[in-house]
Amino acid sequence: MRVSSPKTMFEKVWDRHVVVPETADTPAVLFIDLHLTHEVTSPQAFQLLRERGMKLRRPDLTLATMDHSTPTRTEQVFGGQPISIESAARQVHQLEKNCAEFGVELLGLRHELRGIVHIIGPELGLTQPGRTIVCGDSHTSTHGAFGALAFGIGSTEVGHVLATQCLLQRRPKTLAIEVANALHPGVTAKDLILGIIGQIGVAGGTGHVIEYRGAAIRAMDMEARMTVCNMSIEAGARAGLIAPDETTFAYLKGKARAPRGAAWDEAVARWRELPSDSGARFDRTVNVDAAALEPMITYGTNPGMVVPITAPIPSRSGDAAFDKSLAYMGFTAGEPIRNQPVNVVFLGSCTNGRISDLRAAADVLRGHKVAKGVHLLVVPGSQQVRREAEKEGLDRVFIEAGADWRESGCSMCLGMNGDTVPKGEYCVSTSNRNFEGRQGVGARTLLASPLTAAATAIRGRVTDPRDLING
Amino acid sequence: MTAIKTLRSRTVVLPSTNIDTDQIMPARFLTTTTREGLGAHLFADWRYDAAGAPNPDFVLNRPEAKGCQVLVAGRNIGCGSSREHAPWGLVDYGFRAVISTEIADIFRNNSLKNGLLPVIVDGQTHEWLLANPGAEVTIDLESCTLTLPTGTAVKFPIDAFARYCLMNGVDELGYLLSKDAEIRAYEQRRA
Ligand code: SF4
Numbered sequence: 001m002r003v004s005s006p007k008t009m010f011e012k013v014w015d016r017h018v019v020v021p022e023t024a025d026t027p028a029v030l031f032i033d034l035h036l037t038h039e040v041t042s043p044q045a046f047q048l049l050r051e052r053g054m055k056l057r058r059p060d061l062t063l064a065t066m067d068h069s070t071p072t073r074t075e076q077v078f079g080g081q082p083i084s085i086e087s088a089a090r091q092v093h094q095l096e097k098n099c100a101e102f103g104v105e106l107l108g109l110r111h112e113l114r115g116i117v118h119i120i121g122p123e124l125g126l127t128q129p130g131r132t133i134v135c136g137d138s139h140t141s142t143h144g145a146f147g148a149l150a151f152g153i154g155s156t157e158v159g160h161v162l163a164t165q166c167l168l169q170r171r172p173k174t175l176a177i178e179v180a181n182a183l184h185p186g187v188t189a190k191d192l193i194l195g196i197i198g199q200i201g202v203a204g205g206t207g208h209v210i211e212y213r214g215a216a217i218r219a220m221d222m223e224a225r226m227t228v229c230n231m232s233i234e235a236g237a238r239a240g241l242i243a244p245d246e247t248t249f250a251y252l253k254g255k256a257r258a259p260r261g262a263a264w265d266e267a268v269a270r271w272r273e274l275p276s277d278s279g280a281r282f283d284r285t286v287n288v289d290a291a292a293l294e295p296m297i298t299y300g301t302n303p304g305m306v307v308p309i310t311a312p313i314p315s316r317s318g319d320a321a322f323d324k325s326l327a328y329m330g331f332t333a334g335e336p337i338r339n340q341p342v343n344v345v346f347l348g349s350c351t352n353g354r355i356s357d358l359r360a361a362a363d364v365l366r367g368h369k370v371a372k373g374v375h376l377l378v379v380p381g382s383q384q385v386r387r388e389a390e391k392e393g394l395d396r397v398f399i400e401a402g403a404d405w406r407e408s409g410c411s412m413c414l415g416m417n418g419d420t421v422p423k424g425e426y427c428v429s430t431s432n433r434n435f436e437g438r439q440g441v442g443a444r445t446l447l448a449s450p451l452t453a454a455a456t457a458i459r460g461r462v463t464d465p466r467d468l469i470n471g
Numbered sequence: 472m473t474a475i476k477t478l479r480s481r482t483v484v485l486p487s488t489n490i491d492t493d494q495i496m497p498a499r500f501l502t503t504t505t506r507e508g509l510g511a512h513l514f515a516d517w518r519y520d521a522a523g524a525p526n527p528d529f530v531l532n533r534p535e536a537k538g539c540q541v542l543v544a545g546r547n548i549g550c551g552s553s554r555e556h557a558p559w560g561l562v563d564y565g566f567r568a569v570i571s572t573e574i575a576d577i578f579r580n581n582s583l584k585n586g587l588l589p590v591i592v593d594g595q596t597h598e599w600l601l602a603n604p605g606a607e608v609t610i611d612l613e614s615c616t617l618t619l620p621t622g623t624a625v626k627f628p629i630d631a632f633a634r635y636c637l638m639n640g641v642d643e644l645g646y647l648l649s650k651d652a653e654i655r656a657y658e659q660r661r662a
Contacts, residue, residue: 043504087502138553154555154581203547435493
């Protein structure tokens with residue numbers, strides 16, 4: 001018998017999905033196990049099928065939901081009022097029409113399982129180790145937390161998958177990020193990934209699939225692992241992976257669409273084979289010390305412009321783009337980021353809109369009020385998260401603190417549905433992108449963890465959550 | 472998709488680094504259900520003021536930008552969101568190539584699928600291009616070279632298959648569909 005050389009987890013998943021191997025002249029044809037789709041990046045893809053008179057190849061491997069342009073106000077979701085943005089309403093109806101025409105299962109606007117596409121895949125148990133998962137959305141990397149090879153694609157590729165259940169892909173390189181030691185209290189998965197992006201840069205992972213490894217990763221629950229993998233794209237990597245382990249299996253067991261009975265045992269046995277073999281070679285390795293991290297916060301207009309919350313805003317002499325970014329933010333190099341006044345706090349998104357994020361924020365907020373003049377918007381990542389939060393009474397904590405409690409969706413993460421930050425205002429946001437205008441024209445975004453967001457909402461100024469947790 | 476073999480055009484220069492797809496096509500324009508007409512919103516927040524009037528300082532609004540088909544951008548253009556609306560907007564506006572030292576993965580992929588040529592150059596060539604806006608360059612896909620008006624010619628990397636598709640105006644879906652038997656065999660093996 002041939003002794004095969006040690007393989008990385010990426011290689012194992014990739015090899016298992018190759019339909020036609022790549023050559024110098026042609027990319028590999030890669031089979032896709034799960035295609036998630038939403039209202040914004042799919043209309044042109046369905047149109048392509050229609051123009052060519054084609055059918056959807058694998059409706060059983062396709063699931064649609066709506067999240068990006070959907071309203072978060074209850075009366076606009078459940079009736080009483082129309083969706084306020086007409087083009088968004090059209091897009092929602094277009095998805096309903098496309099799903100009906102092509103036979104795609106749709107978790108539509110009023111469905112109890114609707115939510116942000118990257119929150120519902122895991123929640124339903126569809127996100128499973130070893131699968132290939134794609135979606136017309138760059139944060140598809142989130143699903144990699146389960147040891148699935150998951151990445152974002154464009155609308156043309158959405159059309160390819162609808163038509164053939166396959167994609168043309170060149171094999172990416174691998175990058176191991178070894179995270180040693182443990183995170184301190186008050187320092188979260190969000191701070192870790194922001195720290196990693198600060199270290200390797202926003203293009204540091206371009207062309208690579210990242211595998212996050214090490215003690216700090218193993219110690220995390222699934223929701224924290226999803227937060228880490230979610231922002232792989234902010235480091236330029238299309239996918240992030242974490243090896244499945246007992247934590248992964250415990251999370252998936254009993255989920256609605258996870259395997260059951262004998263199929264479950266078989267699946268777990270298969271999943272145990274997935275982690276990278278010892279001695280497997282990565283193209284690059286980066287080492288990170290979790291114990292050296294503090295709560296992190298961004299001060300500029302890309303996620304790599306990030307500092308520990310106790311540090312001053314840095315300066316880079318002679319870097320015009322850097323100065324332009326600080327000017328947009330209205331910050332001066334050398335001043336502390338701490339205590340900067342804010343107008344809006346957004347708690348939500350596919351990065352930090354899960355139940356553990358809401359619990360962590362509620363623990364900080366309990367018994368406090370949101371500072372005068374600050375708008376705290378809390379948007380659960382899915383309707384399931386919303387119901388669970390209500391069951392636990394978290395909604396009461398938020399509402400009593402003076403927050404706005406909404407239906408699920410992407411909301412202020414990208415402001416497509418009208419939930420925007422007013423021009424020139426500062427928003428501490430638990431989302432993943434602080435680009436110019438991302439949360440609204442002229443909006444100024446500071447990315448941080450749910451703990452930092454909650455502490456900041458109470459004080460109305462950028463606040464180190466450890467001041468409130470310990471104090 | 473229109474075939475590209477060679478392209479000769481003056482350049483427009485946007486020197487900012489990390490130009491993300493939210494800048495290229497802000498989210499509020501993504502509620503469209505077609506690809507057409509997005510050129511009007513290209514770089515909207517840089518191109519227009521709050522009242523919707525063209526910002527005279529922005530390069531695309533200057534008279535010399537008219538008719539330019541090549542965009543030279545700072546390092547790492549196209550990072551962020553996977554929205555294909557970004558290359559759709561660039562193509563609809565009239566661009567056929569984007570030049571930088573680094574181009575983000577998903578944006579590069581999306582560009583190739585829409586006849587927008589991503590050209591990656593070395594730092595020195597990039598600096599020359601940034602310093603000489605409006606330079607007339609020639610991009611030849613046959614030889615994979617970019618030629619500057621100084622006569623300097625540099626090679627650029629491009630995936631062989633993507634190059635074939637661009638040169639012949641072929642779309643990749645046709646190729647995937649031709650693998651139907653292999654896909655079916657794979658599905659049976661896995662079932
Ligand atoms: S929450 Fe934000 S980042 Fe996540 S899918 Fe929605 S828009 Fe994209």
